Amino acid sequence: MGAYRKSAAVFWTGALTAASLLVSPVAAANPGSQPHAESAQGQKAPVPVPAPVSKGVQHLVRLVPELASRFVIYSGPVDGPGISGEAVTFGFTRAGAEESRDKAVFDPQTGDLLSMEITPEQPNTGPVLGDQQVIAKASAFLSRLHPHGLSYHPRAVTRQGELRTVRFVRTIRNIPLDDGYDCFVTVDQSGRIVGFRTFDGALYQKWSPASFPSAQRIMSPATAKQRYVQSHPLEPVYLLPSPYDGRTPVEARLVYAIRDGVVRGPHSGSALDAVKGSRLAASRQQAEVRTLTVTGTGEAWTARTEAEAQELVRRALGADVQKLPVTVYTDARDSGEQHRFFIWGFFDEGVGDRDKAYALGQFPRDVSPALRIHVLLETDAASGRLIRVVLDDGLHGGRPTDKKRDWAAATALLERLLPAGTHKLRVQDTGGENRTWITADPVVNGIPVFWEDEREEEGAYTISVNPLDGSIKEVSLALPDWAAIRYPSPAAAVSEQQAVQALLAAYPLELVYVRGDRPHTDGQTWQLAYDLSFRQSRSHCFCGVETKVDLTVYVDGQTGTVVVRE
Known part of the structure; x- marks a missing residue:
């Protein structure tokens, strides 16, 4: 995330109040600056701290007592993918706050916390918590951070060294929203909250349960599975190695890919309307594709001179x-x-x-x-x-x-x-x-035959x-x-039905709320769908170029193994 500093302002979180919006600044951060040596003439005028940031810091300190003894530098606006707002950094001393990597970003209008990364002053001394205890700690933080936190349910815990990150998925009536904007709370092994992030402020978006369709008329999971198999969700594809290494002959491999992709849209291409049973991808506008039989003339296309x-x-x-x-x-x-x-x-x-x-x-x-x-x-x-x-x-x-x-x-x-x-x-x-x-x-x-990427x-x-x-x-x-x-013979490969069964065994269908192809557009309506649970198994983001074959999840045509490319 890129960030730039305005004139920095230092304040002590333990003494911060909503009225303390004018504070004495220190010199702008640079390797040679010594704030205590600055003359009165060289000091800058007090810098107003935005009221929303002040309130946001106060609320965060109540949730994370570890920050009560910290000094804070108001750093100014940051702009990055998924998180843009006003940033502050935390330090144990005034000078330390200048160089600290402990930081938080707040919404400039509301003061809502968008992200936080801190390192506790004292090392871990308590007993190591299990995953369920970590989830309980993270859930309590999220529910106290904002009332909408109560609508988020824990979905997975990932480990990185001594840290545990809990991924929360937003739900309505206990049905997850497949909108790609999860919340993440990071806890150290003794239960202290040390990290948080929500993309595009999704946690604070207001949704009325009345705007979501009822699940009373949906198909049963068994019927949905039957319709899914009948919809031919997989497409056999020959893949060539990419990049080509110059050797001949080239060995193609046969895979079963999910039609219309997995993560590029608001739902997978194989998702079913939970009421009608039809594929949702059928309504998407697709590029024109034709299968042509062409008679080649065999002209030579070479040039050396x-x-x-x-x-x-x-x-x-x-x-x-x-x-x-x-x-x-x-x-x-x-x-x-x-x-x-x-x-x-x-x-x-x-x-x-x-x-x-x-x-x-x-x-x-x-x-x-x-x-x-x-x-x-x-x-x-x-x-x-x-x-x-x-x-x-x-x-x-x-x-x-x-x-x-x-x-x-x-x-x-x-x-x-x-x-x-x-x-x-x-x-x-x-x-x-x-x-x-x-x-x-x-x-x-x-x-069809394609390069792998x-x-x-x-x-x-x-x-x-x-x-x-x-x-x-x-x-x-x-x-x-x-x-x-x-090319491997299709007769030697697993059948399409076997491939579909393997896919459903790995990632069963799940009832979710999905919305249109432009999820950030106002006025989009939600609908109920049965989609592969893969999309709820981890955080995903389509951030790259579009490929002809989405290989995020596919079935190996030779072994019938479900393969996931992270």
């Missing part, structure tokens, strides 16, 4: 680069492969050869419009095989593109990129309404179409040689 590179660019993009200056260089990869780059076009003075790949579309002012074009071609240096070719003229469409035209252009190019013969492909457009970004992945034995915008073949005129702007071909991949 500059002349061959110019011809490849003309065939792929329809661009003539003969009148443009060219830069050619070779880079070594960690796998030992050598990649060769051809980059055509005019660049600003001072842009190095290897920096030109990151300056595409940025032209010197004196370049004529006819010469405002950059083209990058990346090939395998040994074989000349095409890896990527990009055209950037600095122009970008702003209006909805012609999807029918773009799909036709991309499909026609796919025919030329594919080896000779008939191929099945899973083709997807992830570009939205203003551009067309086509990814195509092989389908073998009726099963393949992103939504990546594929075995990737094609970007110019929204202005339907021309091709970018083409990428992923490694390896697709004909050299070994």
